Amino acid sequence: MPDILMTIRDLHVAYGKKPILRGAGFDLYKGECLTLLGANGSGKSTSLNAICGFVQPASGSVSLGDQELAGLAPHRIFQHGVAQVSQKRDLFPDLTVTDNLRLGAMRRGAKQAARTLDQVYARFPRLAERRRQATRTLSGGEQQMVAIGRALMSQPTLLLLDEPSGGLSPEFCEEIALLMDGLKADGVTMLMVEQNLKLAFRAADRFIVLRDGLVVDGGDVKAMEGDHDAIIKNIYL
Ligand SMILES: Nc1ncnc2c1ncn2[C@@H]1O[C@H](COP(=O)(O)OP(=O)(O)OP(=O)(O)O)[C@@H](O)[C@H]1O
Numbered sequence: 510m511p512d513i514l515m516t517i518r519d520l521h522v523a524y525g526k527k528p529i530l531r532g533a534g535f536d537l538y539k540g541e542c543l544t545l546l547g548a549n550g551s552g553k554s555t556s557l558n559a560i561c562g563f564v565q566p567a568s569g570s571v572s573l574g575d576q577e578l579a580g581l582a583p584h585r586i587f588q589h590g591v592a593q594v595s596q597k598r599d600l601f602p603d604l605t606v607t608d609n610l611r612l613g614a615m616r617r618g619a620k621q622a623a624r625t626l627d628q629v630y631a632r633f634p635r636l637a638e639r640r641r642q643a644t645r646t647l648s649g650g651e652q653q654m655v656a657i658g659r660a661l662m663s664q665p666t667l668l669l670l671d672e673p674s675g676g677l678s679p680e681f682c683e684e685i686a687l688l689m690d691g692l693k694a695d696g697v698t699m700l701m702v703e704q705n706l707k708l709a710f711r712a713a714d715r716f717i718v719l720r721d722g723l724v725v726d727g728g729d730v731k732a733m734e735g736d737h738d739a740i741i742k743n744i745y746l
């Protein structure tokens with residue numbers, strides 16, 4: 510059995526009276542990439558937001574080892590090593606690439622941050638060339654790299670990625686997949702939401718499917734041997 514990094518149990522989230530998560534639960538193994546699948550509006554982003562504290566769960570548990578994260582403020586959860594690249598990216602358009610990246614290292618010392626900035630630029634040479642440009646002048650794909658790079662600046666234990674391929678070209682999806690291979694080799698655990706199933710299955714070790722606020726399916730990607738039709742039916746029908 511692989512080591513467990515995070516255990517999510519019986520998670521309930523509602524917006525007003527509308528329940529979205531109704532007891533969702535799953536484990537995350539150390540060093541894996543897990544893909545969360547589900548129809549539009551099924552609560553995928555809500556799940557990531559509940560884990561990183563952007564949304565307060567009504568009940569349930571998100572435990573990282575002995576540490577209970579459910580109910581903590583987002584900055585406290587971030588201090589425990591959980592960073593999200595959200596669907597909207599949330600960059601500061603008028604700040605330079607370097608300044609946006611530096612914001613990700615707020616919880617760390619200046620020396621360490623400078624070293625990590627060099628590492629992020631080594632991972633993303635395209636950003637290194639554009640380090641002094643205002644972030645709004647970058648292409649969509651480059652901005653997504655800034656968003657991922659900013660999350661990496663905190664050297665997260667768990668990286669949450671919400672639709673990293675959103676609106677980007679197939680070439681860029683391959684670039685993201687390669688990046689994720691690199692992060693996995695470095696031992697970063699990832700939980701990804703991804704509608705692009707090609708990327709989802711290319712990058713992930715395991716998948717789970719969310720429906721009606723519960724995890725209804727899941728398995729090992731390699732064991733599927735490319736037979737994804739059954740999963741797809743389970744997601745969208
Ligand atoms: N802050 C909010 N206030 C009210 N309702 C919300 C809020 N955020 C999300 N919802 C609703 O909760 C449901 C689940 O939203 P969520 O964003 O988690 O879905 P999703 O699975 O990520 O969908 P998508 O694939 O379209 O990104 C949707 O019906 C959405 O309208």
Ligand SMILES: [Mg+2]
Nearest residue numbers: 553554555596
């Ligand atoms: Mg979403």
